Amino acid sequence: MPTLLSVNLNKIALIRNSRGRDYPSVEHFARIALENGASGVTIHPRPDQRHARNADAMALAALVKDFAGAELNIEGYPSREFLDVVLQARPAQCTLVPDEPGQITSDHGWDIRSHLTFLQEVVAELHAAGVRVSLFVDPDPAQVALAPQTGADRVELYTEDYALKHGEGSHASVIDSYVQAGAAASQAGLGLNAGHDLNLDNLADFLSAVRGVNEVSIGHALTVEALEQGYANVVRQYVAICQAAG
Ligand SMILES: CC(=O)[C@@H](O)[C@H](O)COP(=O)(O)O
Numbered sequence: 437m438p439t440l441l442s443v444n445l446n447k448i449a450l451i452r453n454s455r456g457r458d459y460p461s462v463e464h465f466a467r468i469a470l471e472n473g474a475s476g477v478t479i480h481p482r483p484d485q486r487h488a489r490n491a492d493a494m495a496l497a498a499l500v501k502d503f504a505g506a507e508l509n510i511e512g513y514p515s516r517e518f519l520d521v522v523l524q525a526r527p528a529q530c531t532l533v534p535d536e537p538g539q540i541t542s543d544h545g546w547d548i549r550s551h552l553t554f555l556q557e558v559v560a561e562l563h564a565a566g567v568r569v570s571l572f573v574d575p576d577p578a579q580v581a582l583a584p585q586t587g588a589d590r591v592e593l594y595t596e597d598y599a600l601k602h603g604e605g606s607h608a609s610v611i612d613s614y615v616q617a618g619a620a621a622s623q624a625g626l627g628l629n630a631g632h633d634l635n636l637d638n639l640a641d642f643l644s645a646v647r648g649v650n651e652v653s654i655g656h657a658l659t660v661e662a663l664e665q666g667y668a669n670v671v672r673q674y675v676a677i678c679q680a681a682g
């Protein structure tokens with residue numbers, strides 16, 4: 437089962453918002469990503485709409501229908517406003533992230549035990565709308581083991597710590613936590629996603645160690661790498677790494 441790539445378009449939206457016009461177009465780069473082998477696209481519309489906006493969710497939900505099998509993944513904190521956007525867009529997947537509104541970026545996974553009833557209610561509402569649900573979690577087997585109690589379909593391993601250590605040449609010190617968390621997902625019957633700060637240098641090592649990853653969602657590094665190498669070229673490189681991982 438190959439790992440699928442979902443391209444996060446947040447940073448395209450960030451550049452777009454800096455001029456108040458639809459340039460660059462999020463939809464244009466979504467098409468480039470999907471035309472070059474990505475299996476889906478991701479956005480994370482935050483409360484302040486600093487980059488991805490609620491309207492992008494509707495536009496991308498329509499756009500992915502032009503590509504057989506392509507999926508939209510909408511990430512975010514399940515506020516009422518966010519859930520209403522997801523219910524209107526009806527993406528294939530919604531990834532629930534425990535971010536506070538003012539966070540500069542996502543930096544932790546759910547404490548499932550202390551949010552269990554809330555997550556159960558949110559998952560049930562999204563399932564009723566036919567949306568697959570993934571929970572953003574730290575690489576902690578104990579958290580992963582709790583995830584089925586929420587009704588969620590998948591977990592997404594938060595990979596920033598791995599990425600930072602890989603950049604320092606010391607990822608061996610943390611990779612086992614991801615391996616164990618991935619094994620816990622498999623034992624719990626959960627699908628396994630991963631994301632945050634993955635890049636062209638660290639992705640292959642992650643996928644060779646953590647087996648059975650269904651989907652990686654990548655955006656920040658991909659966008660920066662594309663500034664040097666071209667968007668289509670970088671997407672194709674990520675797809676090749678995912679396919680080589682088997
Ligand atoms: C949940 C996660 O780790 C990322 O997908 C997040 O969406 C990144 O958000 P920013 O692009 O706002 O940093």
Ligand SMILES: NCC(=O)COP(=O)(O)O
Pocket residue numbers: 444478511592630631632633634653654655656657658
């Ligand atoms: N869920 C991770 C994601 O969508 C993109 O994270 P990043 O590659 O922008 O760090």
